[in-house]
Amino acid sequence: MWRDTPEYLGELLIWEIEDYLTAQTAKPERARVAFIRLADEWAAASIGAELETGGSFYAAAKRADSLGMTTPGDMFGVVTRDEHPEIFKAVPGTTFPPAPDGDGYVIIRLVAFEP
Template sequence: MSHYLGELLVWEIEDYLRARSARPERARVARIRVPDRSAAEMVAADLEAGGSFYAAARRAIARGTTLPDDLFGVVTRDEHPEVFEAVPGTTLPPKREGEGFLIIRLVAFET
């Protein structure tokens, strides 16, 4: 198991370094859209406690605190430039977007 995790970490670092030099314009992300700051803080607390992004999304859905959105998607550099400064696997802090908040985890850059 630890060998696999080491390979995964190397892959994430290589993906990040490739993105820094190639400057991709698109990234695959997982996201949770919530209506307000308190819901965003609940999701952030779930994630800080060591839960997986998917499990935090499921709990937020079960609590009825999510807004309609796809769990997985693609974002562009113009839409979310902060994503392109992160390493794959990073969950970004909740960000106000429109009427609610968006929590994004960078999955991978598209090249």
């Protein structure tokens, strides 16, 4: 068994490299995201500033909700390339600055791309 271990590890490395290259060349059309939906410009500036200084996205969302700064809506969702093309130029974990959304503002965090 020990003689086959280097060969197996070599094959495993090749599979990991192939998966990585496939992920780099595939162009996903959907992404899973988290939202903080904010009621007004002041709330967006306040929470946006907290996130710019390295605050946790989820802690900021909880704080905004507890202070009545949020608007109704799902915290998690899926967006498409057509809806938010800028998201598909980022890496998972990226938090985007507040942007106008209907009557309020939204802060989006890219969670993952869907295959």
